[in-house]
Amino acid sequence: MNKRVVITGTGIISSLGTGTEAVWSKVKQGISGITTLTKFDNTGYSTKVAAEIRNFSPLDFIQKKELKKMDQFCQYAIACTRLAFEESKICLEEEDRSRIGVIVGTGIGGMDTIEKETEVFQKKGPGRNSPFTIPMLLANMAPSRIAIEFGLRGFNECVITACATSNNAIGDAFKVIQRGSADVMVTGGTEASLTPIAFSAFCSTRAMTNTDDPELACRPFDADRNGFVMGEGAGILILEELEHALKRDANIIGEIVGYGCNCDAYHIIAPHPEGLGAMECMNLAIQDAGIQANEIGYINAHGTSTKANDITETKAIKNVFNEHAKHVAISSTKSMTGHLMGAAGGIEAIITVLSLKEGFLPPTINYKTPDIDCDLDYVANEGRHTEIEYALSNGFGFGGHNATLLFKKFAV
Known part of the structure; x- marks a missing residue:
C-alpha cells in the first residue's frame, strides 16, 4: 500500500522577500516583486524589467569560507533548505539520515560562474580559472551541497527539465517516499540565471516582455500580454511520510496526492x-x-x-x-x-x-x-x-x- 506524503516545511527566496511568511503575505495582497533591472547595466536589452533579489544575505545561512566555492543558485538552495528545516522543526540529530534524501533541480545551473570564469579565461588565459569552476557550475551541486551541509545520506538526484524542473523534482520526491524508499525528502528548485548573457539570450527568443513599466510587464491571460518576466530565487519543501510526521507531532501544512x-x-x-x-x-x-x-x-x-x-x-x-x-x-x-x-x-x-x-x-x-x-x-x-x-x-x-x-x- 502506498504511503501518504505530507508537507511539513517550506522555504522561499524571491524578489518578494526571504522566507515563506513574508512572500505569502505579499502574494495574498497582490504585491509585485517585478522592478526595473538593476543587477547589471540593462542598456541595449529589449527587456528592462526583472524579478530580481535585492536584499538576500548569504552569510545569514552559509559560512563565508564556503561562499567562494558556491554559485548563487546553490546559495539560494541551501538558504531555503535551512528555512524549510526550521519551519518543519525536524531534529536531524535524532533522525536516520540515510532515510532523508534530496531531489532539487535547476533549469540552468551555474550561469553566473560560467560567465565570470569565461571572462577570466579571455583576459588571463589558460590556467587562471578558479579550481572550483566546474563544481560551482554543475547543476547537481544544488542537491549535493544540501546533502553535504545537512548530512543527508539518502536518495539524491538533480532534475533538469527547464521550467518544469521543480514540479518534476517534487513529484519524483513524492514517489520516493510513497514507495517507502525514504522517510523525508528535501525537494524543489533553485535558479540564479539573471546574468548578462542569459538575459540577452532570453531576449533573443522574443518570449520576454518588451514593456518597460514594471506594473504592466507581466499580465498572464490578459489580452495585452506580450511576454514573461525573468526572475530568480528558490522554493524548497520538506516532504515527509505521514506516520513519520505524526510520530514527531509535526505541523502538517498540506498533502501531495x-x-x-x-x-x-x-x-x-x-x-x-x-x-x-x-x-x-x-x-x-x-x-x-x-x-x-x-x-x-x-x-x-x-x-x-x-x-x-x-x-x-x-x-x-x-x-x-x-x-x-x-x-x-x-x-x-x-x-x-x-x-x-x-x-x-x-x-x-x-x-x-x-x-x-x-x-x-x-x-x-x-x-x-x-x-x-x-x-x-x-x-x-x-x-x-x-x-x-x-x-x-x-x-x-x-x-x-x-x-x-x-x-x-x-x-x-
Missing part, C-alpha cells in the same frame, strides 16, 4: 498548439490521485504571460475539466514573482499548499483586458477566500516537458 509527467514531443520551445501534452499531464496527476476532475477547485497555472502559453494552457484546462472548467479558480502568481525558470514550481507549489491550508486563493494581478481565447476564472487582481479541498500546480518547460502536482488540504 498526485503527480503527472510527460512530454509534448512537439517543439523545442513552443507548446503544443492545442495543449495536448498539458491536458494529458493534468489527467495523469488526477488519475494518480484517484479522484475525479470535478473535485479540483483551484489551479496555480504555469501562466507565463506569453501569447502561446496562456492560450494553450486554457485550452488544456477546458479539455480536462469540460463544463467544470468554468467553476475552477485559476491564478498565475508569476504576475507577482516573475518566472523563476527551474525554481518556479517550487515557489508555486508552496503557494498552492498554503492556498488550501488557509482557504485563500491568490490573485492574478495586472489583469485588465479580457482575452476571448482566455475566458476562464483567473482570480483577477484580488485574492479570494474560498475553501478548496484539491488543487493543481502546473509546470511546463522548453523541450515540451510537462509536470503537474496535485495537492490536498490535509486531514488525518
Whole structure:
C-alpha cells in the first residue's frame, strides 16, 4: 500500500522577500516583486524589467569560507533548505539520515560562474580559472551541497527539465517516499540565471516582455500580454511520510496526492498548439490521485504571460475539466514573482499548499483586458477566500516537458 506524503516545511527566496511568511503575505495582497533591472547595466536589452533579489544575505545561512566555492543558485538552495528545516522543526540529530534524501533541480545551473570564469579565461588565459569552476557550475551541486551541509545520506538526484524542473523534482520526491524508499525528502528548485548573457539570450527568443513599466510587464491571460518576466530565487519543501510526521507531532501544512509527467514531443520551445501534452499531464496527476476532475477547485497555472502559453494552457484546462472548467479558480502568481525558470514550481507549489491550508486563493494581478481565447476564472487582481479541498500546480518547460502536482488540504 502506498504511503501518504505530507508537507511539513517550506522555504522561499524571491524578489518578494526571504522566507515563506513574508512572500505569502505579499502574494495574498497582490504585491509585485517585478522592478526595473538593476543587477547589471540593462542598456541595449529589449527587456528592462526583472524579478530580481535585492536584499538576500548569504552569510545569514552559509559560512563565508564556503561562499567562494558556491554559485548563487546553490546559495539560494541551501538558504531555503535551512528555512524549510526550521519551519518543519525536524531534529536531524535524532533522525536516520540515510532515510532523508534530496531531489532539487535547476533549469540552468551555474550561469553566473560560467560567465565570470569565461571572462577570466579571455583576459588571463589558460590556467587562471578558479579550481572550483566546474563544481560551482554543475547543476547537481544544488542537491549535493544540501546533502553535504545537512548530512543527508539518502536518495539524491538533480532534475533538469527547464521550467518544469521543480514540479518534476517534487513529484519524483513524492514517489520516493510513497514507495517507502525514504522517510523525508528535501525537494524543489533553485535558479540564479539573471546574468548578462542569459538575459540577452532570453531576449533573443522574443518570449520576454518588451514593456518597460514594471506594473504592466507581466499580465498572464490578459489580452495585452506580450511576454514573461525573468526572475530568480528558490522554493524548497520538506516532504515527509505521514506516520513519520505524526510520530514527531509535526505541523502538517498540506498533502501531495498526485503527480503527472510527460512530454509534448512537439517543439523545442513552443507548446503544443492545442495543449495536448498539458491536458494529458493534468489527467495523469488526477488519475494518480484517484479522484475525479470535478473535485479540483483551484489551479496555480504555469501562466507565463506569453501569447502561446496562456492560450494553450486554457485550452488544456477546458479539455480536462469540460463544463467544470468554468467553476475552477485559476491564478498565475508569476504576475507577482516573475518566472523563476527551474525554481518556479517550487515557489508555486508552496503557494498552492498554503492556498488550501488557509482557504485563500491568490490573485492574478495586472489583469485588465479580457482575452476571448482566455475566458476562464483567473482570480483577477484580488485574492479570494474560498475553501478548496484539491488543487493543481502546473509546470511546463522548453523541450515540451510537462509536470503537474496535485495537492490536498490535509486531514488525518
